[in-house]
Amino acid sequence: MARGDGDWVVRCERGHVHWGRFGAAGLLPVHDGHVLLQHRSRWTHGGGTWALFGGARDSHESAVEAALRETGEECTLDTSLVTPFGVIGVDHGNWSYETVIGSIDSMPTVERASRETRAAAWIPVDEVDRLNLYPPFAKAWTTLRTALVRPxxxxxxxxxxxxxxxxxxxxxxxxxxxxxxxxxxxxxxxxxxxxxxxxxxxxxxxxxxxxxxxxxxxxxxxxxxxxxxxxxxxxxxxxxxxxxxxxxxxxxxxxxxxxxxxxxxxxxxxxxxxx
Known part of the structure; x- marks a missing residue:
C-alpha cells in the first residue's frame, strides 16, 4: 500500500482505457451557486476542456481521500475547507470513477499547482454547460447538478x-x-x-x-x-x-x-x- 500504486492504465469491461488501477475519483466543491472546475492542460487527455480536479485512487484510499489528495496536488485549494456530503459513481465493471461533492464556505482564489492544470475557476452552475467540457464530465453533469446541496x-x-x-x-x-x-x-x-x-x-x-x-x-x-x-x-x-x-x-x-x-x-x- 504505497502512494502512487494506483497510477496505471487499465482497460475496463466495456473495452475503454482508463487511468487508475483501483479506479479514480474527483472533487466537486460547491459554494453559493458556483462549482470549482479545472481547465485541463493541453498535453493531457481531453486537453483544453473543463472537468473536475482528480485522478487515480491508491489501493488504501477511499474515494473521498483520493479526491481530496488529487485536488490538493493539482491546485492551491486548501481541501481541508471542503466538507464532503456525497459521492456519485460511474461503474465500468473493473474500473469506476467517483465524484465527491462537498460544500465550502467561501470561494478562495485557486491557482494551478501541477502541469496537469492550465487554470482553475469558480463557475456559476448555470454556465457550466456553456464550457467546452471533458466528455465524461459532460455526461455526468446532468446528474451532478441535481446533487449540489447537502442531503x-x-x-x-x-x-x-x-x-x-x-x-x-x-x-x-x-x-x-x-x-x-x-x-x-x-x-x-x-x-x-x-x-x-x-x-x-x-x-x-x-x-x-x-x-x-x-x-x-x-x-x-x-x-x-x-x-x-x-x-x-x-x-x-x-x-x-x-x-x-x-x-x-x-x-x-x-x-x-x-x-x-x-x-x-x-x-x-x-x-x-x-x-
Whole structure:
C-alpha cells in the first residue's frame, strides 16, 4: 500500500482505457451557486476542456481521500475547507470513477499547482454547460447538478424504535437516546438519490416521553411539539431544495411525505447500518 500504486492504465469491461488501477475519483466543491472546475492542460487527455480536479485512487484510499489528495496536488485549494456530503459513481465493471461533492464556505482564489492544470475557476452552475467540457464530465453533469446541496435524512424515531424489541416501551427516552447514539456512529448512508453514498444532515424527530434527550455531534434532535408526523411532514416540505429521505414505516406518513416530494424508506434501511 504505497502512494502512487494506483497510477496505471487499465482497460475496463466495456473495452475503454482508463487511468487508475483501483479506479479514480474527483472533487466537486460547491459554494453559493458556483462549482470549482479545472481547465485541463493541453498535453493531457481531453486537453483544453473543463472537468473536475482528480485522478487515480491508491489501493488504501477511499474515494473521498483520493479526491481530496488529487485536488490538493493539482491546485492551491486548501481541501481541508471542503466538507464532503456525497459521492456519485460511474461503474465500468473493473474500473469506476467517483465524484465527491462537498460544500465550502467561501470561494478562495485557486491557482494551478501541477502541469496537469492550465487554470482553475469558480463557475456559476448555470454556465457550466456553456464550457467546452471533458466528455465524461459532460455526461455526468446532468446528474451532478441535481446533487449540489447537502442531503437531509429525517428519522421518525418513534417508528424506528418500534421496529426492534429492545425494551423501548419501558423507557422511551432511554431507547431514543440509544438509537440516536448508534446513528451518530454511522459514517455514510446509501439510498438518498442521486447519491450512491451520502453524508447527510440528520434530523432525529422525537415526540412524547422521548422529548428532551438533546442533540449530539452529527445528529440534530427535533422535539415535536405535538404530532411527530406533522413535524416530519413540515420539515420534509421545508427541505426540498435538497435530496431528502424520510425513514418511517407508518403508511400514512409515507404517503404524506411522498406527496410533498420527499423520498421514503422503512426502518430496516436504517437499522441494517447500525452496529
Amino acid at each position: 437531509v435524512l429525517i428519522v421518525d424515531a418513534a417508528n424506528v424504535m418500534g421496529a426492534r424489541a429492545d425494551g423501548w416501551w419501558k423507557d422511551r427516552a432511554g431507547a431514543a437516546a440509544r438509537l440516536r447514539d448508534e446513528l451518530a456512529k454511522v459514517a455514510a448512508f446509501p439510498g438518498i438519490t442521486p447519491f450512491d453514498v451520502a453524508f447527510p444532515e440528520i434530523l432525529f424527530v422525537v415526540e412524547g416521553a422521548a422529548r428532551g434527550i438533546g442533540s449530539v455531534d452529527g445528529i440534530t434532535v427535533v422535539d415535536a411539539p405535538g404530532s411527530g408526523d406533522d413535524t416530519i411532514v413540515d420539515m420534509a416540505r421545508g427541505r426540498l431544495d435538497a435530496p431528502c429521505l424520510v425513514i418511517t414505516a407508518d403508511r400514512e406518513l409515507l404517503r404524506r411525505c411522498e406527496k410533498v416530494g420527499a423520498q421514503v424508506s422503512g426502518p430496516r434501511t436504517l437499522l441494517s447500518l447500525l452496529a
